[in-house]
Amino acid sequence: MGKRVVVIGAGLAGMIAACMAQREGAEVLLVDRGSIGLGSNSAMANGVVGRPSGKQDEKKYIADTIEIGRGLNRRSMIEIAAAEAENAISFLRSVGVNGTEGTNMYSVKSPDPEIIPGVTLVKKVREAVGALENVRCITGFYVTEIVTDRDHTRGIRGFDKTGKETEIPADAVVIATGGAGAVYLKNDNQKDIVGQGYRLAAQAGLALWDMEFVQYFPLVFADPHLPSMLVFPPYHKAIKLTNNSGEDIVAKYGLGDINEAAVKKRDAFSAILFGELQSGPVWMDFRDIPSEMWKKHPLSLLAKLKHDFSARPAAVSPAAHFFMGGVRTDEKGETDLPGLFACGEVVFGFHGANRRGGNALLECVVFGTIAGRNAAQYALGNDVSSMKEGGAAPTGMSAGRGDLRALRQEIREIAWNHAGVVRNEAGLKEGLEKIAGLRRRLGAILPQTTKELRLKLDLDSAAFAAQAIMTASLARKESRGSFLRSDFPYEDNANWKKNSCLRYDAENRAFTLSFGDVE
Ligand SMILES: Cc1cc2nc3c(=O)[nH]c(=O)nc-3n(C[C@H](O)[C@H](O)[C@H](O)COP(=O)(O)OP(=O)(O)OC[C@H]3O[C@@H](n4cnc5c(N)ncnc54)[C@H](O)[C@@H]3O)c2cc1C
Numbered sequence: 001m002g003k004r005v006v007v008i009g010a011g012l013a014g015m016i017a018a019c020m021a022q023r024e025g026a027e028v029l030l031v032d033r034g035s036i037g038l039g040s041n042s043a044m045a046n047g048v049v050g051r052p053s054g055k056q057d058e059k060k061y062i063a064d065t066i067e068i069g070r071g072l073n074r075r076s077m078i079e080i081a082a083a084e085a086e087n088a089i090s091f092l093r094s095v096g097v098n099g100t101e102g103t104n105m106y107s108v109k110s111p112d113p114e115i116i117p118g119v120t121l122v123k124k125v126r127e128a129v130g131a132l133e134n135v136r137c138i139t140g141f142y143v144t145e146i147v148t149d150r151d152h153t154r155g156i157r158g159f160d161k162t163g164k165e166t167e168i169p170a171d172a173v174v175i176a177t178g179g180a181g182a183v184y185l186k187n188d189n190q191k192d193i194v195g196q197g198y199r200l201a202a203q204a205g206l207a208l209w210d211m212e213f214v215q216y217f218p219l220v221f222a223d224p225h226l227p228s229m230l231v232f233p234p235y236h237k238a239i240k241l242t243n244n245s246g247e248d249i250v251a252k253y254g255l256g257d258i259n260e261a262a263v264k265k266r267d268a269f270s271a272i273l274f275g276e277l278q279s280g281p282v283w284m285d286f287r288d289i290p291s292e293m294w295k296k297h298p299l300s301l302l303a304k305l306k307h308d309f310s311a312r313p314a315a316v317s318p319a320a321h322f323f324m325g326g327v328r329t330d331e332k333g334e335t336d337l338p339g340l341f342a343c344g345e346v347v348f349g350f351h352g353a354n355r356r357g358g359n360a361l362l363e364c365v366v367f368g369t370i371a372g373r374n375a376a377q378y379a380l381g382n383d384v385s386s387m388k389e390g391g392a393a394p395t396g397m398s399a400g401r402g403d404l405r406a407l408r409q410e411i412r413e414i415a416w417n418h419a420g421v422v423r424n425e426a427g428l429k430e431g432l433e434k435i436a437g438l439r440r441r442l443g444a445i446l447p448q449t450t451k452e453l454r455l456k457l458d459l460d461s462a463a464f465a466a467q468a469i470m471t472a473s474l475a476r477k478e479s480r481g482s483f484l485r486s487d488f489p490y491e492d493n494a495n496w497k498k499n500s501c502l503r504y505d506a507e508n509r510a511f512t513l514s515f516g517d518v519e
Helices: 012-023 055-068 075-094 117-130 196-203 258-264 266-277 291-295 359-381 404-418 425-443 450-475
Strands: 004-008 027-031 048-050 099-101 105-108 135-138 142-149 152-159 164-169 172-175 214-221 240-242 282-285 314-323 340-342 390-394 498-505 510-517
Touching: 004 012, 004 152, 004 359, 012 027, 012 117, 012 135, 012 172, 012 359, 048 075, 048 359, 055 075, 075 099, 075 105, 075 117, 075 359, 105 117, 117 135, 142 196, 142 450, 152 172, 172 196, 172 359, 196 340, 196 450, 196 498, 214 258, 214 266, 258 266, 266 282, 266 314, 340 359, 404 425, 404 450, 425 450, 450 498, 450 510
Parallel strands: 004 027, 004 172, 027 135, 172 340
Antiparallel strands: 048 105, 099 105, 142 152, 152 164, 164 390, 214 314, 240 282, 282 314, 498 510
């Protein structure tokens, strides 16, 4: 057997890491709990890839990203992304991704306007991965553990669709498991994106940084008969946004227009909508849009939804969209655990307290490339994996069934009500108590089937992520970027311009918290 790199997660970051590790000469296993590419958040994306508009604008791009991140970003990551942006976009073009060139972005275009650009993007990258020798894709494999030995990564453990547990040895491992948006009641993520990577990393002894920073997108469908889908910008000027009393929200709060509010004042806009929702639904009214516009992107994306937009408004809400926090890597994409690399949304640092539009997809390509290459070099240069590949009987399951679905709803409500768009001390403390009780109840449930086992593990990760968010949020006594506290409404650079750092004590299901200087 050649030197093996295992990549966990087949979203954009993981697929790119797999390609690059293969190019570097490693044998690659790309493992996903679902399918390759299509079950990921990458497939939901609007396809906007950020970049500086030219060499002379790198400085502006770096300054903008730090300004939006309110100074909590790791500058070195932004510099790398700025320098590598053109290579990243060239790679996408080389695998057949078509797009339009904007001044500070590359926008992926779907051949059919009814297809989300992210789907087109992941399909093209997936084709490229599929064509490679020495990359084996394993779908339906749920990773439960990073196997370590004397402070080295040895491989992964997990189970397949039948529940059969397997250990897969690896000379290096890349975590590319994405964020945790679906922890929240209101979110626009794929339903399984609940922070499994944060859990895996913390179990392996890694710290989690800046977990309080969650970005919300202001306009996501909230009608029960509609998918909780982000209403993609740009917004036609005929669209109106009204509260339950029929007031025009944009005019009421002097927001300019919906585009300006959603792009330039996103966090304030989300907080306003969150406030309005306390007294009833918020409606997005598309009725005055000229009929020919419905064939054009982005309104074309709504064509398949079961809602007559020309006849009645749809309820909308802000929703959890993106996680800025996560694991820390060095310039090679390696974590503090030798042989364990990470890339994509699971990594902290690039975005600081808020994310510049387009920077998540850029991060996936740039840092997926770096992590994949360096994981391969690590694997090729070290003789580490002595673990034997092996299977075990289906994971022990006995009686003790509980209502996992009800618990899922509870976690989502706790996260939304206590760690949502606007937070405060009393709410966070109550949320932490509720989540501790819920984790005890969840721990007592023994799943009966593989499906239940997957759901239970998802809930473990979701509750873990919610606890991490609330613990870090309680400590940060200010508002910054996407992070808003009603009891500390101002940014406080004198005391809080620093990154939070959580370490997990599994035995006591508790975090210890510290703060580190911004690098
Ligand atoms: C609606 C929407 C629109 C967006 N639009 C844009 C945009 O236009 N531009 C931009 O820059 N950003 C955008 N973003 C953000 C961006 O899409 C994501 O941050 C990015 O795609 C994350 O990629 P990733 O590869 O890190 O993770 P993901 O694409 O989420 O992939 C993670 C993969 O890991 C797998 N996985 C997780 N846990 C396990 C486990 N335990 N075992 C095995 N597999 C596991 C999952 O199944 C999944 O396939 C958008 C996000 C959303 C939700």
